[in-house]
Amino acid sequence: xxxxxxxxxxxxxxxxxxxxxxxxxxxxxxxxxxxxxxxxxxxxxxxxxxxxxxxxxxxxxxxxxxxxxxxx
Amino acid sequence: xxxxxxxxxxxxxxxxxxxxxxxxxxxxxxxxxxxxxxxxxxxxxxxxxxxxxxxxxxxxxxxxxxxxxxxxxxxxxxxxxxxxxxxxxxxxxxxxxxxxxxxxxxxxxxxxxxxxxxxxxxxxxxxxxxxxxxxxxxxxxxxxxxxxxxxxxxxxxxxxxxxxxxxxxxxxxxxxxxxxxxxxxxxxxxxxxxxxxxxxxxxxxxxxxxxxxxxxxxxxxxxxxxxxxxxxxxxxxxxxxxxxxxxxxxxxxxxxxxxxxxxxxxxxxxxxxxxxxxxxxxxxxxxxxxxxxxxxxxxxxxxxxxxxxxxxxxxxxxxxxxxxxxxxxxxxxxxxxxxxxxxxxxxxxxxxxxxxxxxxxxxxxxxxxxxxxxxxxxxxxxxxxxxxxxxxxxxxxxxxxxxxxxxxxxxxxxxxxxxxxxxxxxxxxxxxxxxxxxxxxxxxxxxxxxxxxxxxxxxxxxxxxxxxxxxxxxxxxxxxxxxxxxxxxxxxxxxxxxxxxxxxxxxxxxxxxxxxxxxxxxxxxxxxxxxxxxxxxxxxxxxxxxxxxxxxxxxxxxxxxxxxxxxxxxxxxxxxxxxxx
Amino acid sequence: xxxxxxxxxxxxxxxxxxxxxxxxxxxxxxxxxxxxxxxxxxxxxxxxxxxxxxxxxxxxxxxxxxxxxxxxxxxxxxxxxxxxxxxxxxxxxxxxxxxxxxxxxxxxxxxxxxxxxxxxxxxxxxxxxxxxxxxxxxxxxxxxxxxxxxxxxxxxxxxxxxxxxxxxxxxxxxxxxxxxxxxxxxxxxxxxxxxxxxxxxxxxxxxxxxxxxxxxxxxxxxxxxxxxxxxxxxxxxxxxxxxxxxxxxxxxxxxxxxxxxx
Numbered sequence: 001x002x003x004x005x006x007x008x009x010x011x012x013x014x015x016x017x018x019x020x021x022x023x024x025x026x027x028x029x030x031x032x033x034x035x036x037x038x039x040x041x042x043x044x045x046x047x048x049x050x051x052x053x054x055x056x057x058x059x060x061x062x063x064x065x066x067x068x069x070x071x072x
Numbered sequence: 073x074x075x076x077x078x079x080x081x082x083x084x085x086x087x088x089x090x091x092x093x094x095x096x097x098x099x100x101x102x103x104x105x106x107x108x109x110x111x112x113x114x115x116x117x118x119x120x121x122x123x124x125x126x127x128x129x130x131x132x133x134x135x136x137x138x139x140x141x142x143x144x145x146x147x148x149x150x151x152x153x154x155x156x157x158x159x160x161x162x163x164x165x166x167x168x169x170x171x172x173x174x175x176x177x178x179x180x181x182x183x184x185x186x187x188x189x190x191x192x193x194x195x196x197x198x199x200x201x202x203x204x205x206x207x208x209x210x211x212x213x214x215x216x217x218x219x220x221x222x223x224x225x226x227x228x229x230x231x232x233x234x235x236x237x238x239x240x241x242x243x244x245x246x247x248x249x250x251x252x253x254x255x256x257x258x259x260x261x262x263x264x265x266x267x268x269x270x271x272x273x274x275x276x277x278x279x280x281x282x283x284x285x286x287x288x289x290x291x292x293x294x295x296x297x298x299x300x301x302x303x304x305x306x307x308x309x310x311x312x313x314x315x316x317x318x319x320x321x322x323x324x325x326x327x328x329x330x331x332x333x334x335x336x337x338x339x340x341x342x343x344x345x346x347x348x349x350x351x352x353x354x355x356x357x358x359x360x361x362x363x364x365x366x367x368x369x370x371x372x373x374x375x376x377x378x379x380x381x382x383x384x385x386x387x388x389x390x391x392x393x394x395x396x397x398x399x400x401x402x403x404x405x406x407x408x409x410x411x412x413x414x415x416x417x418x419x420x421x422x423x424x425x426x427x428x429x430x431x432x433x434x435x436x437x438x439x440x441x442x443x444x445x446x447x448x449x450x451x452x453x454x455x456x457x458x459x460x461x462x463x464x465x466x467x468x469x470x471x472x473x474x475x476x477x478x479x480x481x482x483x484x485x486x487x488x489x490x491x492x493x494x495x496x497x498x499x500x501x502x503x504x505x506x507x508x509x510x511x512x513x514x515x516x517x518x519x520x521x522x523x524x525x526x527x528x529x530x531x532x533x534x535x536x537x538x539x540x541x542x543x544x545x546x547x548x549x550x551x552x553x554x555x556x557x558x559x560x561x562x563x564x565x566x567x568x569x570x571x572x573x574x575x576x577x578x579x580x581x582x583x584x585x586x587x588x589x590x591x592x593x594x595x596x597x598x599x600x601x602x603x604x605x606x607x608x609x610x611x612x613x614x615x616x617x618x619x620x621x622x623x624x625x626x627x628x629x630x631x632x633x634x635x636x637x638x639x640x641x642x643x644x645x646x647x648x649x650x651x652x653x
Numbered sequence: 654x655x656x657x658x659x660x661x662x663x664x665x666x667x668x669x670x671x672x673x674x675x676x677x678x679x680x681x682x683x684x685x686x687x688x689x690x691x692x693x694x695x696x697x698x699x700x701x702x703x704x705x706x707x708x709x710x711x712x713x714x715x716x717x718x719x720x721x722x723x724x725x726x727x728x729x730x731x732x733x734x735x736x737x738x739x740x741x742x743x744x745x746x747x748x749x750x751x752x753x754x755x756x757x758x759x760x761x762x763x764x765x766x767x768x769x770x771x772x773x774x775x776x777x778x779x780x781x782x783x784x785x786x787x788x789x790x791x792x793x794x795x796x797x798x799x800x801x802x803x804x805x806x807x808x809x810x811x812x813x814x815x816x817x818x819x820x821x822x823x824x825x826x827x828x829x830x831x832x833x834x835x836x837x838x839x840x841x842x843x844x845x846x847x848x849x850x851x852x853x854x855x856x857x858x859x860x861x862x863x864x865x866x867x868x869x870x871x872x873x874x875x876x877x878x879x880x881x882x883x884x885x886x887x888x889x890x891x892x893x894x895x896x897x898x899x900x901x902x903x904x905x906x907x908x909x910x911x912x913x914x915x
Binding site for chain 3: 135209323359391410414418425452456461552625
C-alpha cells in the first residue's frame, strides 16, 4: 500500500483483513537515524543560509589565505 | 531483556520513579516539571497585570523587573510549558498507548530527553538569581537590544537564556525523534495510519515541525551567543550604544528575525496541532459521535504543518524587510486559514446530531473552540499585511496571540487532563471543582482578552511599563486596565483550585474503572488501570477498526473499541450512510 | 445548558460591547483611511463568523444534549458539505485579502513628489533631519557620530552642509503634502509610531527603512516607540506638528543647518 493509498482510505469502512502479520518494517533505529540525519541536515542548511545571507552584506571579507595573494 | 522483565518492570523506587525509562513515568515527570515552571510564568503575568492595572502602586515593580516579567512569562509559557507539556507530557503518555506499543522505541533516549529538559529549566531558573537578573529583551530576544546596555540582564541573563534554549532544543530533538519513530514503526497490528486517533496525528505532525523548526532557533541562538561572547557581527551592525561606539559592524538584525520566526511560526503550530488533536478526540468521545470528516481533519493537520514553514515573515511586516515579501507572506498566511477553518467546522458539525455529555472535559473542549475561533479570526487581521500595520505592536496583537496560543491550548491541556487523569491515576478528578475551574477560567479569559482588542484598535502599544501622559489614550482606558487586572488575578487564583483537585483526587477521587468515558481508543482498553510497565500484559492488542466507532447503527452499545473484531462489532458495514461518501 | 446560555450571552455581550465601547480608532490624521476600511471589512466578515460559530454551538448543545434514550447519528463525512464550506471560506478569505493587497500596493509606492524627512532614533529620543536648499540629504555613517555630530553626518559630503537638523523631539510637517519618512537608528530597533497616522515602521540599525503618508489634519500628535527598545521604551516620547505650509516654512527656517552647528 502506498502512502497516498494509506492517506485516502476510508477507515470507517471494514478493511480487508491483512494476510498474516503486517509487512516487515525497517528497524526503528534505521528510521530514527534517518530522522536525525534530516534534523542535522536542516541545522547545517540553516547555518549555511544564515552565513550566505551574512556574506552578501557589504562589509564581508573572505578569509585570507596564508602564503598566497588570492585564493582560487 | 526477557519477556518477564518487560512486564514486571523495574522494582526499586529510584529506577521506577526517578531514572525511569517507562514512557508513562517520563510523561508525568515532564508534565509536573512543565506545570511547576508554568506556575512561575503565571505569577509573573499577574505581577505584570498589577503594574498595568495599578501603575506605581507596587514599588518593587520597576521598569527593569517589569520587562523581565514580560520576557520570562512569554518564553516560559511558549517553550517550557506548552511545548514540553504537549509533546513531552501528552505525547509521551499517549502515543505508545494509543498506537498499541509497549513503550517508545528508544526508552533510554526518552529518559535522557526528560533530564536534559529539566537541566534547561534549571538553567532558566538560575537566570533569576544571577547579577542583573534574567533578560528583559522580550521573548523574541531581538538583537541588538538583547545584548546591549539599556536592557535588563544583558550580561548574565541573556547568556543563560540562550544556553537554556540550546539545551532545551537538544531535549526536544531527542523526544521528537522518539515520538515520530514510535508512530511510524511501533504501531500494533491493524493500526493503519488512518486508524490513528487525531490526538496521535496532531502530536505526530507537531513533533515533525519541532524537529525541523527548532534548528532555526538553535542557529540564531548560537550566532547570538557568538555576537555576545566572541564579538562577532552576525546580527550586530555598526552601533553607537549610549554614546560609545562598539566594535561590531556589518551584521543584520533582520537576519535574526528571519531565523527566529522561521522557528517561531511553526512553534505556534507545535502547540496548536496537539491541541487540535486532543480536542477532536474529546469532542468525539463526549458527544458519542464519530469525528466529522476524519480524513479532512488529517489532511488539514498535514497541510497546516507544511504551510506553517512558509508564513514566518508575517511577524515582520513592519521590520524593515523588503516590502515585496509582504505580498507573498500575506497570501500564504491567509491560505492557512482555510484548513484551519475546516477543522473548526468539523468540530462543530461533530456536535450536531450528537449525544452531547457536558462533562468537564467536554466543557473545556467547547471552551477551546470558542476561544480558538476568536484567536484564529483575529489572526486574519494580523496576517493580512496592510491590515496588520496599524494593529502591529498594539494590544490587539497581545489579545490575539493570548487567545490563539495561550488560552485555547491551555483549555485543551485542562480538557485533556480531566479526560486522561482517570487513566493515569485510576481516579476521576472532582467534578464540582472541575466545573468551578472551568467557568471561572473560561469566562475570566473572555473578560481579560475581549476588551483588550479594543485597546488595540485605539492604538495602545504593547510592552509599555506605563501609559501616563499619553494624550490619545483616554482616562477610561486605565479603568479598563484595572478591570482586566482584577479578572486576571481571579483567573490566576482559580488555577489553585485545579492544583488542589489534582492532588486531592489522587487519594480521594471516585474510582474510575478502566474506561469511564466509554471511549474507543486503545489507551482505555489496557488490562490494568493505570497501565503497568509494558502496557499490554502478555499480548499486544490487535486493531480492527478506526478510532471513532461511536453510536454505530445496530450496535448494542454506543461505542465499539478499536480492538473489537469487525464481526463482533455489528453494523459497521451498514449502508445507511454510504450515500454521503 | 448553562454553556449554551453562556455562549449566547458572550455573543450578545461582545456585540453590545462593540457598539457601546468608548475605545475605538483614534481619529485619523493621514491619508490612510483605506487602512481603517480594510480593518472594518475584516471585522465585519470575522465578526459574522464569530457570531455564527458560537450560536451554532449553542443551538447544537440545546438540541443534542444528552437525554435518556437519545443516540447520536453516525456520519463519517459529507464531502458535499465540506466542499461548500471550503468554497465559502475561500471566498471570505479572498474578500479580505484582495483589498488588503490592493491597499498594500499603494503603501509601498510613494508618490514621486513626496518630500523626504529623516527620522533618527536612539535610546531613547527622536531626532529629525531635512534636506537643505540643495534638496538632497547628506551621507551619514555611524562612525562619524560624536557629541557634536549626533546625526553622524559625513563632513566631507557637500550635500550635508545645508541639511537642517532638528535636535529636539518635535517634528513639523506641512499639511496635505506627501512625505516619505526615512528611518534610521544608531543603536537598537525602534518603531516610529503616530497612532493618528496609522502607518508605522521599525527603525533598524544598519539600514534605512521607509514609509510614506500625507498628513490630512492639522494638530499636534504624539510620537511613540512601538518596538521594545529597552528600559525607557515606554517613555520615548516625541511630537509631530502638522500645520499649514507657511507655518511649516517659518519653523523650518528657524532650525539650524549642519554647517551652522559645526
